[in-house]
Amino acid sequence: MPAQMLDGETYTGCMRELSIARLLAFSGGALASTGWPAKNLHTDPDKAAEAGLPAPIASGVQCEGDIIRLMTELFGNAWFEHGKLHVKYPRPVFAGMSVRACARVRAREVRREGSLIELDVWCETPDMAVVVVGSASCIKYEVEDSR
Amino acid sequence: MALTTKFAHELEPGDEYAPLEFVVTKDMNQQFLFAQEDFDPRYLSSKEDSVALVHPSILLQMAANTKSPSFKLAAGSGSILSEAETTFAKPVAIGTKLTVRWRVTTAYEKRGRRYYVMVAEMEDANGGLVLQRTLHLTFPGREAK
Numbered sequence: 199m200p201a202q203m204l205d206g207e208t209y210t211g212c213m214r215e216l217s218i219a220r221l222l223a224f225s226g227g228a229l230a231s232t233g234w235p236a237k238n239l240h241t242d243p244d245k246a247a248e249a250g251l252p253a254p255i256a257s258g259v260q261c262e263g264d265i266i267r268l269m270t271e272l273f274g275n276a277w278f279e280h281g282k283l284h285v286k287y288p289r290p291v292f293a294g295m296s297v298r299a300c301a302r303v304r305a306r307e308v309r310r311e312g313s314l315i316e317l318d319v320w321c322e323t324p325d326m327a328v329v330v331v332g333s334a335s336c337i338k339y340e341v342e343d344s345r
Numbered sequence: 346m347a348l349t350t351k352f353a354h355e356l357e358p359g360d361e362y363a364p365l366e367f368v369v370t371k372d373m374n375q376q377f378l379f380a381q382e383d384f385d386p387r388y389l390s391s392k393e394d395s396v397a398l399v400h401p402s403i404l405l406q407m408a409a410n411t412k413s414p415s416f417k418l419a420a421g422s423g424s425i426l427s428e429a430e431t432t433f434a435k436p437v438a439i440g441t442k443l444t445v446r447w448r449v450t451t452a453y454e455k456r457g458r459r460y461y462v463m464v465a466e467m468e469d470a471n472g473g474l475v476l477q478r479t480l481h482l483t484f485p486g487r488e489a490k
Binding site: 214219220221223224228229230239249257258259260262263264266267270275277278279280281282283284285286287 | 372373376377379380381382383385387398400401402405406409423426427428429430431432433434435436
């Protein structure tokens, strides 16, 4: 976790493959449920094909989870109480594609309890196609809450 | 306000979906940790006196309109999330009973398609707000006229 976050600084997560196994775990319902995995656009090639898709499509929320991971790495436990995230999903992510979360500090406002950090956030593929885009903000405490 | 029994494409501002009550178990949390490839210690019970937290992506997933018992799609239509705005208010420990409520606040047209703005609020058993998520949804295939 960075001690300070300055205007213009960029942070990136690891590039991770959205394997079909990960899509099944996220969108297939509870593992112990009868008939797992649930068949839908995110888990089943036939359902995806019926909708004209070349492969199961990752839930945009699953990619959003990559941004949240980056935010918890940057802000620690403060994210759970003060985190805000606003995103759109401009392009689809299909099973087998890789994405990584990125964030750039846009503004920083010093407050009594710490600094309010505003960031541009996005998820990108290895060829730099943006698949999730938006903004985030959170309080950055001067001393990390160790809870 | 009565809970709606409408198809998704028939929703109007003011409509509310039936709430969902759920508890995130340790197994469910671990399933999502795999899905997110995020095995941070805060989500794992590593000490007897520590409480593992629910991964936030589960909360986002459970705040989806499709999770309400009222959610109903007409044949030949789909539900697409185009935009989401989330405010986190409280960390959630595994085993906490949570309730999600949804209401349609506005509807608008964009590029010939009708969109519905739905606010999901998730609370714990004490009525404490855990998160608020504003969803911009469209239901292609059977749009309202």
